[in-house]
Amino acid sequence: MRDEFRADLHLVxxxxxxxxxxxxxxxxxxxxxLLTADRQAAETVIERDAEIDELYRHVEERVCDLxxxxxxxxxxxxxxxxxxxxxxxxxxxxxxxxxxxxxALRRHPSPAVPAELRPIFTDMxxxxxxxxxxxxxVLAKPDAxxxxxxxxxxxxxxxxxxxxxxxxxxxxxxxGVETAIDATLLGRFYERFADHAVNAGExxxxxxxxxxxxxxx
Amino acid sequence: MRDEFRADLHLVxxxxxxxxxxxxxxxxxxxxxLLTADRQAAETVIERDAEIDELYRHVEERVCDLxxxxxxxxxxxxxxxxxxxxxxxxxxxxxxxxxxxxxALRRHPSPAVPAELRPIFTDMxxxxxxxxxxxxxVLAKPDAxxxxxxxxxxxxxxxxxxxxxxxxxxxxxxxGVETAIDATLLGRFYERFADHAVNAGExxxxxxxxxxxxxxx
Numbered sequence: 440m441r442d443e444f445r446a447d448l449h450l451v452x453x454x455x456x457x458x459x460x461x462x463x464x465x466x467x468x469x470x471x472x473l474l475t476a477d478r479q480a481a482e483t484v485i486e487r488d489a490e491i492d493e494l495y496r497h498v499e500e501r502v503c504d505l506x507x508x509x510x511x512x513x514x515x516x517x518x519x520x521x522x523x524x525x526x527x528x529x530x531x532x533x534x535x536x537x538x539x540x541x542x543a544l545r546r547h548p549s550p551a552v553p554a555e556l557r558p559i560f561t562d563m564x565x566x567x568x569x570x571x572x573x574x575x576x577v578l579a580k581p582d583a584x585x586x587x588x589x590x591x592x593x594x595x596x597x598x599x600x601x602x603x604x605x606x607x608x609x610x611x612x613x614x615g616v617e618t619a620i621d622a623t624l625l626g627r628f629y630e631r632f633a634d635h636a637v638n639a640g641e642x643x644x645x646x647x648x649x650x651x652x653x654x655x656x
Numbered sequence: 657m658r659d660e661f662r663a664d665l666h667l668v669x670x671x672x673x674x675x676x677x678x679x680x681x682x683x684x685x686x687x688x689x690l691l692t693a694d695r696q697a698a699e700t701v702i703e704r705d706a707e708i709d710e711l712y713r714h715v716e717e718r719v720c721d722l723x724x725x726x727x728x729x730x731x732x733x734x735x736x737x738x739x740x741x742x743x744x745x746x747x748x749x750x751x752x753x754x755x756x757x758x759x760a761l762r763r764h765p766s767p768a769v770p771a772e773l774r775p776i777f778t779d780m781x782x783x784x785x786x787x788x789x790x791x792x793x794v795l796a797k798p799d800a801x802x803x804x805x806x807x808x809x810x811x812x813x814x815x816x817x818x819x820x821x822x823x824x825x826x827x828x829x830x831x832g833v834e835t836a837i838d839a840t841l842l843g844r845f846y847e848r849f850a851d852h853a854v855n856a857g858e859x860x861x862x863x864x865x866x867x868x869x870x871x872x873x
Contacts, residue, residue, distance in 0.1 A: 503737060510727035520720060523737070527744065608834055617825055619833045623840045 444515060447505050451498060451522050456578045458494045458529040459639075463571035465491065465536035466632060470564035472543040473625070474557060476550050484540035491533035498526040521646045525578070528639040532571065535632045542625055551621050553614050559603050563629040566596050570636035577640065581647045589640035596633040600626050661732060664722045668715060668739050673795045675711045675746040676856075680788035682708065682753035683849060687781035689760040690842070691774060693767050701757035708750035715743040738863045742795070745856040749788065752849045759842055768838050770831050776820050780846040783813050787853035794857065798864045806857035813850040817843050 465484050472481035502519050505511070511519060542551050552560050570592050577586045603626045606612065607619050682701050689698035719736050722728070728736060759768050769777050787809050794803045820843045823829065824836050 499737070503733060506723060507729045507733055512724045516720060516724055520716070520740070523740065604837070607837060612833060616829060616833060616836045619836055620821070620824060620840045623837045624844065627841065627844065 444505070444509050444511060447501070447509070448515070448518060451501050451505070451519075452578060454494055454498050454501065455522060455525055455529065456575055458491060458498070458526060458533075459571060459575035459578055461487070461491050461494065462529050462532040462536065463568060463575060465533055466539070466564070466567050466571060469536040469539035469543065470560070470567075472540050473551055474560065474564075476543065476546075476548055478544065478547050481540040481544040481547070484536055485544070488533050488537040491530060495526050495530040498522060518646055521642045524642045525574075525639045528635040528642075529574070532632050532635045535628045535635075538628045539625060542621055542628075546621065552625065553618055555606055556603065556622055559599055559606065560625065560629070563596060563599050563626070566592050566599070567629055567632050567636075570596075570633055570640075574636055574639050574643075577643045581643065583644050583647045586640040586644045586647070589637050593633045593637045596630055600630045661722070661726050661728060664718070664726070665732070665735060668718050668722070668736075669795060671711055671715050671718065672739060672742055672746065673792055675708060675715070675743060675750075676788060676792035676795055678704070678708050678711065679746050679749040679753065680785060680792060682750055683756070683781070683784050683788060686753040686756035686760065687777070687784075689757050690768055691777065691781075693760065693763075693765055695761065695764050698757040698761040698764070701753055702761070705750050705754040708747060712743050712747040715739060735863055738859045741859045742791075742856045745852040745859075746791070749849050749852045749856075752845045752852075755845045756842060759838055759845075763838065769842065770835055772823055773820065773839055776816055776823065777842065777846070780813060780816050780820075780843070783809050783816070784846055784849050784853075787813075787850055787857075791853055791856050791860075794860045798860065800861050800864045803857040803861045803864070806854050810850045810854045813847055817847045
């Protein structure tokens, strides 16, 4: 019974790693769509969001099946609930990549991001990618130190988010309201992506160390 | 055992109703803060967000305790997982009310919303309030018809969201980029509040009818 539980738990972890990798890949492609007006990349992200949703449903089904068959308690039960949280965060990260791709597509063939903002979005995307990579990594091989780095990554993302508003509100912003609205929403998508990565990381840390995660954000 | 489970489940439902009511009250007050530059209302919402987070933790603890003690299967297990989903949506709705309140506070004593946009935000807030009320109502007394109305409310919210961009992008928008950024984010907060209400409603419908909820949004 115990070995069977371990095997089932391993399968759930593997599904979560698959979700994290799919989410990472989606945000990478969405960023490419955004920064190079790559229509096909945008369409791929949008099409493949359903696959991430499907993985989410698989995690839920497997967890429910496991709860029903094995009635885990204590840390095993905690692992199951944590898996549901992490899956929910990853599913939402996939949605945010989808939103970035849709914004790119809406402006295509024009670029949604003007030259002045490209360095900021390039940096935001780099951090988002690093965070998704860390989630995949700690899910595959638990490491509380790596998970804790996500907080620092999130601080860097918040700094970039503030710089973005600095540019938008600068006296010499030449692009008018429509471009500012796009940039505001895009900034929020990357920032929320990072928030969900932090949440997912906190859940994994909780699983590894037993220490309570900070309040949700 | 069965009676004990029913009593525990009832307690979880009551916590969810409390969360829905707290969320509704938070968004009402956040809207007042926004539309009447009411500083105290904004501060109250921000302070009390911790109470909603605390209710969320109570739901989780109680569900985990129940899973461990009673090992429910089939529809009872489904009810537990659904409670977790609904609690997560309500917790996030509380965060969004908090974001509206913080936006109001950041601009205080100036109004964050200019006269041209007040009718749209007033209508968005009315719909948000109606949706939160319906969630509280179907949690207290399951009713698939009321839950299904949430989809129509969400359509109305999406229409308002589109009108908002119409005003922001109109040739005669006189307020510049900063006010447009605030309005963009505020519009997103109300729209996301509605999305989470729809999700919560779908989970309740699933619980009542056994029909699968649509994909997450």
